[in-house]
Amino acid sequence: MLHYIKKYQKKVGLPPGTLIHVGKERSEETKITIIDYDEKHFEEMGVRKVEECFPFKDKPSVTWVNIDGVHNIDVIEAIGKHFGVHPLVLEDIVNTRQRPKMEDFGDYIFVVLKMIYYKEKEDVIKSEQVSLITGPNFVISFQEIEGDIFNSIRDRLRDSKGRIRKMGADYLAYTLMDSIVDNYFVILETLGEKIEDMEDELMTNPTPETVQLIHNQKKDLIFLRKSVWPLREVLSGLERSESALIHKSTRVYFRNVYDHTIQVMDAVETSRDMLSGMLDIYLSSVSNKMNEVMKVLTIIATIFIPLTFIAGIYGMNFQYMPELGWRWGYFAVVFVMFVIGISMVSFFKRKKWF
Amino acid sequence: MLHYIKKYQKKVGLPPGTLIHVGKERSEETKITIIDYDEKHFEEMGVRKVEECFPFKDKPSVTWVNIDGVHNIDVIEAIGKHFGVHPLVLEDIVNTRQRPKMEDFGDYIFVVLKMIYYKEKEDVIKSEQVSLITGPNFVISFQEIEGDIFNSIRDRLRDSKGRIRKMGADYLAYTLMDSIVDNYFVILETLGEKIEDMEDELMTNPTPETVQLIHNQKKDLIFLRKSVWPLREVLSGLERSESALIHKSTRVYFRNVYDHTIQVMDAVETSRDMLSGMLDIYLSSVSNKMNEVMKVLTIIATIFIPLTFIAGIYGMNFQYMPELGWRWGYFAVVFVMFVIGISMVSFFKRKKWF
Amino acid sequence: MLHYIKKYQKKVGLPPGTLIHVGKERSEETKITIIDYDEKHFEEMGVRKVEECFPFKDKPSVTWVNIDGVHNIDVIEAIGKHFGVHPLVLEDIVNTRQRPKMEDFGDYIFVVLKMIYYKEKEDVIKSEQVSLITGPNFVISFQEIEGDIFNSIRDRLRDSKGRIRKMGADYLAYTLMDSIVDNYFVILETLGEKIEDMEDELMTNPTPETVQLIHNQKKDLIFLRKSVWPLREVLSGLERSESALIHKSTRVYFRNVYDHTIQVMDAVETSRDMLSGMLDIYLSSVSNKMNEVMKVLTIIATIFIPLTFIAGIYGMNFQYMPELGWRWGYFAVVFVMFVIGISMVSFFKRKKWF
Amino acid sequence: MLHYIKKYQKKVGLPPGTLIHVGKERSEETKITIIDYDEKHFEEMGVRKVEECFPFKDKPSVTWVNIDGVHNIDVIEAIGKHFGVHPLVLEDIVNTRQRPKMEDFGDYIFVVLKMIYYKEKEDVIKSEQVSLITGPNFVISFQEIEGDIFNSIRDRLRDSKGRIRKMGADYLAYTLMDSIVDNYFVILETLGEKIEDMEDELMTNPTPETVQLIHNQKKDLIFLRKSVWPLREVLSGLERSESALIHKSTRVYFRNVYDHTIQVMDAVETSRDMLSGMLDIYLSSVSNKMNEVMKVLTIIATIFIPLTFIAGIYGMNFQYMPELGWRWGYFAVVFVMFVIGISMVSFFKRKKWF
């Protein structure tokens, strides 16, 4: 959440629609790839100049323009101008701090999504903004960095696997969203495994670090929740949309992704409930341990303090202490001490202290 | 919840509508049984080949096709094709990680339910996905494994008990759902008994394990809640449905199942409230116990530490200590100690420490 | 809540509409009383055979059939058949585990309520199901056992007090519900007094039992809440009902009962808030007490342990310890101990420990 | 809340519309004052007999009948009959345990409000029920006791200050409600000051009484909330009312009072959040204090217990203990003790215990 706010400031005071890249600074070049297809024909190309993708706008076949890197303002602006995209939409694309949302501009539908991936090396969850502009026969997708999440879709297009080549741009947009939502399940599994491990550890060996870990997991879940929650509205909006850009036959697919989103939310909520429960277990286990410690101290102290007192009595140096001269005085005292000790122990036994 | 996510991954990156069984791997053969009936006629048969159930589609009598085992993709696909079922529906049937839902496809209504049963041996609650496809004169039910929950319905059909033989496929679908929801009450009773036992134990002998047990019960309730909660929408959807597949006279029955679902939710919520209360009781009982331990230590230490100090004084070896030579010095000191001890005890009595 | 689930099982697997009494088993005979009245005429009779009340169905005067005891299936079935009641309604009447609800069947309105009464001897709150079937000119009320809650209404009918004899069956139904809701206030007062007593006790003498008491009160409130909460929908449903069975002039009365229900809910919620607050007070008082105990121990130990150490030093038997031979050694040591003790006490005074 | 329920019982079992005063018993005589005005004319009079206010009903000028004391049933009944008020409304007026509400009876609008005032002497918040009946050209206000809250409105009417004399009965009703809602801010300020005082005290000197005080504040806020919460519906109901009794130009004023109500609710919610936070601070401060106490004990005990043990060793009376005979034995032991003590102290220093 905190990163989320950082550097937002940059933009304050500028006129709306000013394109300023807000996000991690990057120096990679923006990479543009074009896939153009219909049922029979398939064409794939990387382009160097943004102008190369302009002719595809008016072709009847479906065109997918994928742009990796939104920090290059000029490219975004050129595409925006050619495809007739509202300046506020371009602003949202380059400002990668958006909340997932869907806006229907009549000529095109603008969708912002969050792709989430787990960086194993650093053990952190990262998110990347993916923006989609879906027109009547084109989809433009914007990613912050080059990723491999859409590769399987490219393969399907190449091999004409499934129905994808027979359907329109709306189905392509659906496929892209579906692959992003599917990816949430991978993250959920990683988190789920961590939670299970933590739960096992909690029972065998709870340490103070556990609270920190639970806190971190909670932060991850809050992060995930924030990315998925608004997605519900996005997808139910697409399903119920009356836009001519979404064909009736594609709606059932959007409902399907919507169902997946609900499943993700369910799993996130359940994980949160679990983590709360684990905190309770941890705290009660800590207080139990303290109880154990206190009992040990109390048992030892309660047994030996009175005995030490008795020893102290006969350690006094009074000249007239009759017991000191008795033949069996020492043994009697030791016996009395023994009796006191035993009765103390049995007292604690009865109290079930050990 | 965690199992819920496991192995989901398998599917990531595949085109939608790809049939891949997601769930526990099984090797049993898929078993298909057909019951065909109307008011006068009744026919029951197990079939070996899936094609044998195709002719029943167009018969005017009501046909119930029950399929035990959804891991056999070919069978599901063949049935789906013949009965005109959407590929996404088939995908949902074989992917047994669905959330309960109802979808009206015009020609048929698709319902996913969760059957819940208690495995006494392992002391765990398990869930199994049951999918129903209700057409104008047929119901196809899909179960993960062969179960006995529908046996009483088979008996009723055979003996023509109640109104079931006089009604259509929608009533059959209702009967199947009703028997699944009724089963929740059995689970609730098992859970209720466990909670009552735990509550009794909590008052007589609270142990650290209790927190773990409360946590496990909570997990079970979360699990149950997740299966029942979406059912409300399913059933109120069916009750208010304007589909021609649901006759007006059947709707009052769906309202009845809906009422039962609300009762189950009520009981689940109440159980959760109870469990929270029990955690409070446990924690306060632990802190009371620690208080008791501390009091014992404090009383013993507070009485004997000053006395031991006095004994220490007269154990010093100074050559000039007048009291040591006094005739009644020893007895005077013992008397003083006794007085101090008594006054300490009465001090604690006044403070109501014991 | 737990009783709520118990024995539900009985019914699992039976066809819907099967009449099986679910509830405490009883052996009393079912008692039927009939009151028939209009503005001028009044007739009251106990009947032995259920058939005796059939002729009243078509009389223009208002007829109130009260049935005490729903465990006698035959009686319920006979009445149901004659008055044209749906089998599912009869099932709900004999299965006394219903949630309050209202269902409009066109010819009659079916209402389920929970009557709550306090059993002083056993100090528990019990609930009994009351079902009402309101037709155009008759009300049939079903109670689990004979009770005296409706006696004042009988008196009013006999004496023609208020407007009751001038109004129709809907007003009679309202009067019956009103008397049940009024009764909730009696329960609330009993609970309120208990909570006030507990609060007083909490301030003067908190004991571990208090948590148990708070927990029990909470359970009672959950129980009450569960009976009252769905009543809101029932009553607002009746007020806004478009059924011809509810006259326009009666609606203002249903709104009145609805207001009372909201008052009850308000009081229940407030009581829950109060109980949560009391738990906080209790826990903080326990932790304060422990603090007190710790302070006493610490003060005593911290004063005497160093002094005992000094005494120990001069109790050592070294042959060469110059202080031991000093003339005023003993007195000097005692003085030093006194100074240390005093400074310790003043240290604790400054720390405001006592 | 508890007072709220007390003595409600009285009414149970009586026919609806029976006028029985429910509230604190009072013996003061009911006082009736009439103010009749239009833009040019103003008349103010106290009346002895209720009949004296009847002629004003049909006068075209606006009439405000104020009744102090609702325990005199006869007066209420006479007015009710003459002005055509529904018996249930009269019942609500004399039963002063109502929840704020608004009911539109066509000929008149009935509004129940709670006036809240702070009794400085007893340091408690009290509430009084104010009922308003607003007809086409009259307002009848009922108060439980004579109060001074409406005096400023009387002055405004007398002096024809503001627009009040130019507007109708609906504006008068608005003015009365506005003065009641304005009064809530006075209460909020008193509460706010108490909370600020408590917060200051919490930081300088937290005592166990603080929890009790927080609890009492919470109870006051719950009380306030219960009076204000339903007011939102009342006022938004009046603003959006389609009744001919509320002129369009008056609606903006009701919206204004509505805004004030929202402000009060906001402040109440914020105060509750603050109090929760204060409880957290208190509890953590108590546990910190206990930590401090424990540290003192532990430091003293841990330093001196080993030293005392060493002293004990050389206090043993064995005949053959070589160290005892050493020339520098005593000094060596004291030196060792000193070293142990110093290292203990530095150990605690390193652990940052003091």
Place this chain on the structure above:
Amino acid sequence: MLHYIKKYQKKVGLPPGTLIHVGKERSEETKITIIDYDEKHFEEMGVRKVEECFPFKDKPSVTWVNIDGVHNIDVIEAIGKHFGVHPLVLEDIVNTRQRPKMEDFGDYIFVVLKMIYYKEKEDVIKSEQVSLITGPNFVISFQEIEGDIFNSIRDRLRDSKGRIRKMGADYLAYTLMDSIVDNYFVILETLGEKIEDMEDELMTNPTPETVQLIHNQKKDLIFLRKSVWPLREVLSGLERSESALIHKSTRVYFRNVYDHTIQVMDAVETSRDMLSGMLDIYLSSVSNKMNEVMKVLTIIATIFIPLTFIAGIYGMNFQYMPELGWRWGYFAVVFVMFVIGISMVSFFKRKKWF
């Protein structure tokens, strides 16, 4: 929140629409600046007399009247009268304790906003009320004090940067609101940095002051939340408004600000969740520390108390104690003590106490 209520009292009992400045008392003179522009023409002037801005009302060009200081009642009243503003609106403008709101009066739209800024010197968050009256071709903005937040907008107008000079008064109103909402992100970043710092400190060195800090952060967030929450309604109201004052093309801009508001709310909620988690970590770290302290005490006491007891035994002065005469008695006792000590240590090691 508390300041929020303070001095509200002043107004109680006055007729509505009475202009009384409620807020911090100020003595600065009210400053009025006028900017009048259309696409080609731009005029900026400070005026001394309020009457100077009256002629601009009927000019076709867009006029922005900015008023710094609302404590000067006469100025507000004069403007209100000339521009036809409702007295209640004027009352809301000078009473700076309003909640953000939007009211459509047909001829003009009235919007109240809260500008929030961070006073670094005093380390507090302050809020200032900004009111906007948007007419068909004018915007009147009221600020409590002169601020620099609108300077960038003035620059944009002067330089004709962006589309601002081409659009109408509604777009100007949007720009003003946008700059206020943008400012929230600056505050959020400041808060976010504080929270991150606190989190780091919490892990390295938690102190009792941390709870106080968390509490203060929570108060700031409650404060922020209260200013932003009602803004959602304001902005969605403007976006969906059917007023002729808001052009269709401007609505997409209001939706944009609305999105930003949601982002702010999201960040506020996330921060609250984080702070709750931090309190949990703090409390568990405190209880862990106490555990540590207790363990040290227990280990030391449990090892040395029994040993001291043994030393005490052989410090007794009985005449007949055979061990005392043994040649190796002393060494045997020391050895036994050593063995006991070692076994105690290994016992604690096994218990993983250190």
